[in-house]
Amino acid sequence: MKSVLVVGTGLMGASVGLALKAGGFAGEVIGWDARAEELAEAQRRGAIDRKLAGREAVSETDADVVVLATPVLAILDWMERLAPALKPHQLVTDLGSTKAEIAARAQRLFGRPGRAEFLPGHPMAGKESGGAALAEATLFQNAVWLFAPPAGEPKAGERTAGERKAGEPESVKAWRETVKGFGARVREMDPRQHDEVCAWVSHLPQMLSTAISALLEDQFAADAEGMAAVQAIGGRALREITRLGSSPYSMWRDIALTNTEAIGAALWALEQRLAHVRENLRTPELREQFSRANRFRTSPRS
Numbered sequence: 001m002k003s004v005l006v007v008g009t010g011l012m013g014a015s016v017g018l019a020l021k022a023g024g025f026a027g028e029v030i031g032w033d034a035r036a037e038e039l040a041e042a043q044r045r046g047a048i049d050r051k052l053a054g055r056e057a058v059s060e061t062d063a064d065v066v067v068l069a070t071p072v073l074a075i076l077d078w079m080e081r082l083a084p085a086l087k088p089h090q091l092v093t094d095l096g097s098t099k100a101e102i103a104a105r106a107q108r109l110f111g112r113p114g115r116a117e118f119l120p121g122h123p124m125a126g127k128e129s130g131g132a133a134l135a136e137a138t139l140f141q142n143a144v145w146l147f148a149p150p151a152g153e154p155k156a157g158e159r160t161a162g163e164r165k166a167g168e169p170e171s172v173k174a175w176r177e178t179v180k181g182f183g184a185r186v187r188e189m190d191p192r193q194h195d196e197v198c199a200w201v202s203h204l205p206q207m208l209s210t211a212i213s214a215l216l217e218d219q220f221a222a223d224a225e226g227m228a229a230v231q232a233i234g235g236r237a238l239r240e241i242t243r244l245g246s247s248p249y250s251m252w253r254d255i256a257l258t259n260t261e262a263i264g265a266a267l268w269a270l271e272q273r274l275a276h277v278r279e280n281l282r283t284p285e286l287r288e289q290f291s292r293a294n295r296f297r298t299s300p301r302s
Helices: 011-022 036-044 055-059 072-082 100-109 161-166 170-181 191-220 224-233 236-246 249-258 260-279 285-298
Strands: 003-007 028-032 065-068 091-094 117-119 121-123 144-147 185-188
Touching: 003 011, 011 028, 011 036, 028 036, 028 055, 055 072, 065 072, 072 091, 072 100, 072 249, 091 121, 091 170, 100 191, 117 170, 170 185, 191 224, 191 236, 191 249, 191 260, 249 260, 260 285
Parallel strands: 003 028, 003 065, 065 091, 091 117, 144 185
Antiparallel strands: 121 144
16 A cells, blocks of 8 residues: 545544654655645645546546545535546545445445445544544544445355455455554444434434533523523533534535434434333432433443
C-alpha cells in the first residue's frame, strides 16, 4: 500500500490521515473535500500530503486505497462514480454509520472482474462536533472498527460471502491490518445486523439527546431567567445527556434516511418504556425499572 486517498477531510477523514502518519505509513496520503477550508486545514494539520482539485480527479485516482469519509448519501454517490472508473487492484472502503444500503450497492458495483474491491467499514468513534481542526491521530485507539462485507444470496455473477472471504484480496487484508495498527478493535458484522444494533447503541442515544436538547430550548428559549437557571444548575448529568445534541444534522439526516425502520422501532420501544415509567411514578414498578437499569451497567457480560 503506497498511497491512500481520503475523500472527505473532516473530523473522521483527517483522523484517518493522522492515524496513518502516526502509525508509520511511509506512503502518500491524498485528500479531497468539497469544502476548501476543511481541505486546507487537513493539510495544515499534516493529515494529508497533497490535495486534489475537482471530483474528476478523485475518479481518476491511482491510489491503492480510497477512504470515503463523507455522510452516507454522499458515500453512495461516490460508489456509483468510482465503480466504473477504478482498477481491479484498488480498494474502496468507507466510514459510514449505516451499512445495509452501502453493502448492497458494493455487492452490485464492486468485487467483480475488472472492478475494484469494496470493504464496508464503520469506526465506532467520533465527537459531537466535526471538522479537521478537531481530528486526532488517537481517535480510533480502543474503539471498535466494524466491517460489514456484503452478505446474503448473490445475484448472477456475484460471489458468495464465503467465496469473498476465502479469496479476500491482499488489498482488503492490508487495510484490515492497517486499521488494527490504529489501535482499533476489529469486528465483523452482517450489514443488516449492524444497522439494527447501531440503531439501539448509537442512533437512539443521538435522537434522545437531540429531543431533550430541543425540548429544553423550546421550554426556556423565551425565558432568559429560566434558561440562565438551567445552565447554572444543570450539572454533569445534563451535560452528558445533551452533549450529542450538538451533532450536525447533515450527517444524521443520512443515517435517518438509510436506517429508518430500525431507528423507528427503537424510538417506538423507548416511547413505550417512557410511558410505562410515567404511569408508574408512584408505584413499586418504578423501583423495578431502576433495578433493571442498574443491572445493565453492573452485571458482567460474556
